[in-house]
Amino acid sequence: MNLNEEVEILKSVPLFSKVEPAKLKLIAFTGERMNYAEGQELFHQGDVGDAMYVILGGVADVLLEKQDGQIRVAEMKKNSFVGDIAILIDVPRTATIKAREPVTTLKISKVMFFQLLAEVPQMAIEIMRELAHRLEDTNQKLRETANRLEEANQKLSATTGGA
Amino acid sequence: MHRSLFSYIWRHSKSEQLVILGLVLLAQVFYFLSLTVPKSIVNNGISGNAFKEAAELRILQLEVPLPDFLGGHALRLFDGFNVDQLQYLVVMSFVFLVAVIINSQFKRIINTQKGRMGERMLRRLRYELYDRILRFPPAHFRKVKQAELATMIKDEVEPLGGFIGDAFVQPMFLGGQALTAIAFIMMQNVLLSVVVIVLLAVQIVIVPRLRKPVLVLGRQRQLTARLLAGRIAETADGQSEIHVHGTANYERADIAERLGHIFKIRFDLYNKKFVAKFWNNILSQATPFAIYLLGGYFAIEGHMSVGAVVGVLLAYKDLPSPIKELIDWDQQRQDVQIKYEQVIDQFQPEGMWPAELQALPEGPPPLLGHEFVLSGVTVSDDGRVKQLDGITLTVSTDTRMAVVGTANSGKDVLGQVLARITLPTGGSIKIDGQDFFQIPEAVLGARTAYVGQETYLFPLSVRDNLLFGLKHRPIAPATYDDAARALRETFWREAERAGNPALDPNADWIDYALAGATGPADLLPRMVETLKQVEFDDEIYSLGLRGAIDGNRRPDLAEKILAARKGLHGRLQDPAYAGLVEQFDPDKYNKNLSVAENLLFGTPVGRGLDGDSLAAEPYVQSVLKETGLDQDLLRMGLSIAETMVELFSDLSPDNPLFEQYSFISADELPNVRLLLQRLGGKGVETVPEADRLRLMTLPLRYIEARHRLGLIDAAMEERLLAARRAFAAHLPDSLRDAVEFYDFERYNNAATVQDNVLFGRLVYGQAQAESRVVALISQVLAELSLRDSVIEVGLEYNVGVAGKRLPATQRQKLGIARALIKRPQFMVVNEAVAVFDGRTQDRIRDNILAAAKAGRGVVWIANRPNQAESFDQVVVMQAGKIVVQGTPAELEAKGGLYCELIESA
Secondary structure (H helix, E strand, O other), rough: OOOOHHHHHOOOOOOHHOOOHHHHHHHHHHHHHEEEOOOOEEEEEOOOEEEEEEEEEEOOOEEEEEEEEEEEEEEEEEOOEOOHHHHHHOOOOOOOOEEOOOOEEEEEEEEHHHHHHHOOOHHHHHHHHHHHHHHHHHHHHHHHHHHHHHHHHHHHHHHHHOO | OOHHHHHHHHHHHHHHHHHHHHEEEEEEHHHHHHHHHHHHHHHHHHOOHHHHOOOOOOOOOOOEEEEHHOOOEEEEEOOOOEEEEHHHHHHHHHHHHHHHHHHHHHHHHHHHHHHHHHHHHHHHHHHHHHHHHHHOOHHHHHHHOOOHHHHHHHHHOHHHHHHHHHHHHHHHHHHHHHHHHHHHHHHHHHHHHHHHHHHHHHHHHHHHHHHHHHHHHHHHHHHHHHHHHHHHHHHHHHHHHHHOOHHHHHOOOOOOOHHHHHHHHHHHHHHHHHHHHHHHHHHHHHHHHHHHHHHHHHHHHHOOOHHHHHHHHHHHHHOOHHHHHHHHHHHHHHHHHHHHHHHHHHHHHHHOOOOHHOOOOOOOOOOOOOOEEEEEEEEEEOOOEEEEEEEEEOOOOEEEEEEEOOOOOHHHHHHHHHHOOOOOOOOEEEEEEEHHOOHHHHHHHHHOOOEEOOOOOOOOOHHHHHHHHHEEEEEOOOOOOOHHHHHHHHHHHHHHHHOOOOOOOOOOEEEEEOOOOOOHHHHHHHHHHHHHHOHHHHHHHHHHOOOOOOOOOOOOHHHHHHHHHHHHHHOOOOHHHHHOOEEOOOOOOOOOOEEEEEEEEOEEEEOOHHHHHHOHHHHHHOOOHHHHHHHHHHHHHHHHHHHHHHHHHHOOOOOOHHHHOOOOOOOOOOHHHHHHHOOOOOOOHHHOHHHHHHHHHHHHHHHHHHHOOOOOOOOHHHHHHHHHHHHHHOOOOOHHHHEEEEEOOOOOOOOOOOHHHOOEEEEOOOOOHHHHHHHHHHHHHHHHHOHHHHHHHHHOOEEOOOOOOOOOOHHHHHHHHHHHOOOOOOOEEEEOOOOHHHHHHHHHHHHHHOOOOOEEEEEEOOOOHHHHHHHEEEEEEEEEEEEOOOHHHHHHHOOHHHHHHHHHO
């Protein structure tokens, strides 16, 4: 795949939809194409982050590391991006990303990422939109969990009350 | 050392001085001859005085007068012959010529002899000074600056060499010459000679007075120059402090101030010197003035012949220069005497180690005794603050003892005392009754080991540093062929004449037995074992992978690495490794190599075909032209230039992306943009000649798999392959050594060991490709038992000045390994593991303890108190005193300071 084909693919990524083609080419040129075989990790929870990844193909699992193993919390498909949190706020990787099937990514370095944010306000908005989605998603899950907890509590009190 | 330079010189060069003196005396005969002959030529040969009575004269008669008991008359050796005036003139002129020639031959021989003697003495002096540095007491190094020591040995004693040759001979020779000349003048006319002598005496008295200030200034110049050298070295040593604290200008002020002083001293010196010179000249010209006046008067009055006046003038012509030189000599004598004193003053500190302690051992070192007994050992710098205060302690040489205490407890000083690098100011240390301070250094060096918090490494290979502690004496002489041996022997004879030892650094100094090996052949496993004990083997192994070997010198190893290459390429066929490595294939374009690498298809050696200079190389240019590739490269270059301008024009020039990714630097980009505008997309034919090379160079660094500009399609690959073949086919001899071609069957001397095994390039964009392939390479090497050989290559890595090319932790590991490889009977580890992380500290401690088996002891000055738990004995120190000692269990039961220390850790 050469640079121009990559630029075509990047155009269809929502994050980059507002970025002008010349900048997309710069992203593609300075970005590193990385291929992952099934089971390989893009990064591991707790690692120091120096880049974000745009998934150009394949599916990857988002895993949280627990003491008794990993739990899968989401999956990332083509056109989604991962690893942005660690470089945005300088924290270690908050999750492990593992290829479920062969995955192709574009690795964008921290320097390039901030460069783009500064130059393309639309991209910052896209990032915000994505983060807001994720927040909403988390809130949704939190509500569901809270509801379930409440139900369980009610059941529990019902059963103890009935006893 | 003698305070007086003269007695030092006389003691070491008596016989040589006497030989030269003899030569000088002999030379005087011919010198006198060269003075008298001109008088005869003028008086008899030209004026014809002797021919007034007889037409012929008998000359060159040689007679030896015999003593009375042999008859009393003369024994005639040569009859001589009769000559007339003209013949006389001719013969005597030739006699004059011969006398002059012999005279100058003598001069030549005397000068060579003097030069050799001077150089020998200089060598002796330098060696003695250096020898003294090796025997300085440890505390003295806190007072002297290394750069000053170096300046003294290197520069300050240098003028002494020139003087030593002249020390005795010059005054004799010049004095002799002057006396001869005066004697001659005296024979001509007593009054004239009295005048000459008086004038000379005035010179001899006045000139040295004029020069006195010059000497004083000379001394100051020497001292300030020495201090300057020390100061410059300080700047270099403290450069990071200067940068960190931003004090560069303060340093500048200091140096400018010093240079100002030096300038003033030197300029004063200059002034005074020329004042002295001026008076010197005036005085020396006063004498001929007197000779002209008085001599002329005598000649006119008939008291003297014209020839005699000419002879006096001639004699006088030779007089001022010896006198002047004598005065110069005297000046130089005072000057070097001062220099000498100023140097040796710095080289006689109190408490120098006696030379016997450093005598060359004759055989293997004996074992130490069984028990150190320290009684009342006190260490104090100034007599008030006591770092150690009356330590009384028995330490058996096979002990396992830990010393704990707070930072200023004096525990580290105790460690230094046990290694004899800090000397007690009071108390005694005995080993089995023998004075610890009388044990030869070589014995201590072989039987004990010490590692402190910081390790100094010599700027040699890791291997040389590791084996450093094994070199106490030459174990086996170096092997030389006959010619080289003869040269070496002359070399050593000369060394002995100059009081230097005839030791051969090329001999094998490594004490294999001490390291537990029998010879060079089985040393490597011991080195590897030692590296493992300090967990340094993996790091040296990686250095080895990145190191190179010369396959011609190590054909066996090269062969094995080739076997590893084949092994690896077999393994890479496994689908699990598919697509990670693109092998070098002479018939295929390698997408993961740059265009230049694809063209060369080899590793450049030296500069000729390296990097961007490739396109400028005439042969490469001719190949490119022939294959038509020059136009292709130009096209690619243009395309790359366009892309770079498109991508990077908007970025600010200091954007880090430029440096990382752009083919064109930020400075150059505007020019390239202008060039492209001028071309206006008109194609490569219109590119001006001046810009062609630059554009052609751009694609050389282009790697298709990495940069993905799609410049190299299948057709272009074919064309590049054709150029690759053409390049190799007609490679001229001059470039044959500038490239090592990739050849699957041959070891590549210019590439690293790892690249030799890999014989290919990692494919871009494959996750974990590098770690997986490197792991596979290591696996293959291990299976072929090549791990140790790779470590051996890594051992050749040069550690740089003071080991600075290694990180601090590795320096420290090497320092501990250097101690361990000696298998010391008694080892002091003085907080040496503090730079490592906690777990590594404990593991290395355990390894050191495990290695110290069978009568070997360890004293461990603990940087963390809880390290003491693994030891049999624990000594707890506070404020330079021992508070308590016992087994860890006992101390724990007692509580007190030991438990406090453990808890606070």
